[in-house]
Amino acid sequence: MKRFFTFIICIVTACAFFCSGCNTPSNTVPKRCPVSLPGYSFPACSVEERQICRLDAGDPSAPLVLYIGGIHGNEKTGISLCWDLAEGIADSSIDISGKRVIIIPVFNPDGTAANTRYNINGVDLNRNYPAENRQVSKVNGLEPVNQPESRFIYELILDEKPEKIIVLHEALDCIDYDGPGKQLAEQMAAVCPLEVKKLGARPGSLGAWAGETLGIPIICVEFSEADSKLSDGQLWQRYKEMMLAPLD
Ligand SMILES: [Zn+2]
Numbered sequence: 001m002k003r004f005f006t007f008i009i010c011i012v013t014a015c016a017f018f019c020s021g022c023n024t025p026s027n028t029v030p031k032r033c034p035v036s037l038p039g040y041s042f043p044a045c046s047v048e049e050r051q052i053c054r055l056d057a058g059d060p061s062a063p064l065v066l067y068i069g070g071i072h073g074n075e076k077t078g079i080s081l082c083w084d085l086a087e088g089i090a091d092s093s094i095d096i097s098g099k100r101v102i103i104i105p106v107f108n109p110d111g112t113a114a115n116t117r118y119n120i121n122g123v124d125l126n127r128n129y130p131a132e133n134r135q136v137s138k139v140n141g142l143e144p145v146n147q148p149e150s151r152f153i154y155e156l157i158l159d160e161k162p163e164k165i166i167v168l169h170e171a172l173d174c175i176d177y178d179g180p181g182k183q184l185a186e187q188m189a190a191v192c193p194l195e196v197k198k199l200g201a202r203p204g205s206l207g208a209w210a211g212e213t214l215g216i217p218i219i220c221v222e223f224s225e226a227d228s229k230l231s232d233g234q235l236w237q238r239y240k241e242m243m244l245a246p247l248d
Contacts, residue, residue, distance in 0.1 A: 022049040029053065030106040032083045037090055044152035047120045050109035052152060055086045058100040063163035065246045067103045068153065071126050071167055071206070073111020073118070077223040077235060078168020082106075084236040085243050099247050102160065108149055123147050126167075127204045129154060131213050134204030144204065157210055164246050165210055165218040172199065172222035178211025181219050184246060188219060192242035219246070 022028060022045035029035055029042070033053040042051040069082035082105035088094035089101065106112050110120035118124050123141045127134075130144040141147060145154045157165070164184060174197035177185040185196045199220070201208035211218040221242070227235065 022051050028109070030109060030112075032087075033105070034090070039090070043156075044148060046108070046110045046149055047147065048110045048113075050113065052107065052109060052149065053105060055089070055101070055103040055105075057086075057089045057103075058096040059098055060100060062098055062100040064100045064102060064160055066157070066160070066162040066165045067101070067243075068107050068165070068167045068206075069104065070106040070108050070112050072124075072169060073108045073114060073116050075117075075168070075170045075223075075228075076112070077170050077227050077230075078221065079105055079112065080232045080235050081168060081239055081243055084232065084240070094244065096247060101247070102156070102162070104153070104156075107153065119147055119149055121147060123150075125150050126169075126206055127202065129204050129206055129209035131201070131204050131208035133201060133208050133212075140204050153206070154209075157214070157216075162216060165206070165216055166221065166243075166246055167206055167218065168221050168223070170223040170228055171225040172197075173224040174199070174222050176207075176220040176222060178205075178207030178218050178220070179215055181211060181217035184217050185219055187248065188221070188242045188245045191245055192239055194221065194224070194242075 028050035030053050039055050039057050041054050043054055044052040067082055069078035082103050086103050089096055108119055108125050111118055124139050127140040128147055128150040145151045175185045175189045175194045176199040178201045189196045201212055207218050207220055210216045
């Protein structure tokens with residue numbers, strides 16, 4: 001009996017060791033992610049074992065604003081703005097006292113590395129959620145949240161219950177919203193060149209699930225084609241106020 005328990009403990013210990021974190025941590029951290037700064041963690045891995053970087057900042061008891069960049073790997077504008085926001089918070093040039101923020105700058109690191117919309121299994125990480133309008137296909141996922149990246153954000157949203165969600169896309173040149181997000185969309189549009197446009201919740205999208213099913217105000221910022229040609233500095237200058245508007 002004692003030997004049996006020793007065997008079980010060995011199995012559990014081995015699993016805890018091998019199952020925690022990604023197998024290839026050092027070279028799969030997203031560029032600009034300061035691994036050693038407080039607030040940064042790597043709670044999940046992509047299909048190809050790239051680290052998904054998360055920044056937690058602000059007052060843990062305050063309502064949460066969740067920012068997500070790079071859900072589509074060929075859309076880099078939002079990634080740049082997420083890093084600028086994270087760096088501004090880290091160097092205290094952005095004051096978030098009395099507020100709470102989680103930033104996921106590179107949600108689809110495999111797609112970002114390959115410069116493709118989908119994750120490396122060919123699944124659209126913005127069609128893979130258990131919304132009422134979900135459509136089953138290979139691209140949308142044969143099951144809801146059947147990819148490690150979508151499972152990660154699904155669990156994060158259920159666990160952390162954000163008050164607002166901001167997802168950064170391109171290049172439809174507007175600010176779209178789902179669920180009760182109209183007022184927030186107007187607030188953000190008032191301080192940037194993009195106009196509010198209701199595109200309608202796409203099947204099984206994060207907006208359809210978090211916005212329509214869970215009732216969380218969720219914004220899809222769709223940067224313009226021209227924005228994707230700007231430098232990091234030019235982007236931040238153009239969109240800093242928009243990025244900060246959800247924190248008001
Ligand atoms: Zn997109």
